Amino acid sequence: MKALVFHGPRDIRFEDYADPELRSPNSVILQVRTCSICGSDLHMYHGAHIGNTQYGTDSPRFCCGHEFIGEIVEAGPDVHRFRTGDKVLAAGGTGCGNCPDCRTGNAGRCSVATAFGIGPTLEGGQAEYVCIPNADATLHATDGLNDDQAILHTDAMATAYFGLTRAEPKPGGTVAVVGLGPIGLIGVELAYALGAAQVIAIDPVETRRTMAEKLGATALAPGDDLVPQVRELTNGSGAQSVFEASGASGAIASALPITAHRGNASFIGIPEPHDTLPMPLIMFKNITVRGGVCDVPNMWPHLIPLVREGRIKGEGLFSHDFDLSEGAEAYRLFDSREDGVVKVRISVN
CATH class of the missing domain: 3.40.50.720 (NAD(P)-binding Rossmann-like Domain)
Known part of the structure; x- marks a missing residue:
């Protein structure tokens, strides 16, 4: 597949990357339709820190991105709420799905919880495909939301x-x-x-x-x-x-x-x-x-009704559009704050 791959500070490359495989029975493979760049992605882009991790030229390669939506193309046997063909949005990070915290709806407390696309532990979704572990708790159907609203629910x-x-x-x-x-x-x-x-x-x-x-x-x-x-x-x-x-x-x-x-x-x-x-x-x-760091799925029951009822809109935030092949320029522009950029929308499939 093609993906945006981190090679070091200010070095995001559009290149071939290994196709994802189901990493656990509770995982799905998502064909990404649209993704975006978050302000926290710029910490990596600048060679700065996220938590205890500093991103330098010696950092391992990985697929970037934790804001993405798409369609399920493969589902593991322990996925019960979703099936192939479902159009979904993914929370910006997840846990294992099997520990007591994950099973009680608190994946943010999971000892292995992490965000997508901040390292090789959980590859990101600025790519044609991405594996989503703990899918039942990490995904939400996009019914009643347009694409921009769906992407905003992944994190922002x-x-x-x-x-x-x-x-x-x-x-x-x-x-x-x-x-x-x-x-x-x-x-x-x-x-x-x-x-x-x-x-x-x-x-x-x-x-x-x-x-x-x-x-x-x-x-x-x-x-x-x-x-x-x-x-x-x-x-x-x-x-x-x-x-x-x-x-x-x-x-x-x-x-x-x-x-x-x-x-x-x-x-x-x-x-x-x-x-x-x-x-x-x-x-x-x-x-x-x-x-603190937001436990995204626990916000959805509060937010999605507000959006569907029109009480909040989040309109006008996506100021620029790019194709995945233009990802390096998308990062450069987003970082520069030039041309009135607020948020970028990246089309994948």
């Missing part, structure tokens, strides 16, 4: 819901969203859907601030005057709920200073090892801080 929309709700937005309250990539922009829309009266959206890229303003937010650029601007907008108190959706060091550093006394701050961007939080601010402002 679920992560936005996870991160935003952990900031505990209150009806009539103020939410600040730091970082206006796809997850942050979805977070703006979700904040209003969950009852926020005011959303403050923060990003250095003007086109992304404009998108947030069209969703109803007050958009600000980061900088030395950010804290006084947020205080002015909130009658001196700061934002009750702050959702950091970037992972950039500057975004992480800006979150707690704009959080209100006894407020909540939620972090979902992947940090670098040197990123830290100021303990005095947490202590003396009595801030509740949460961080």
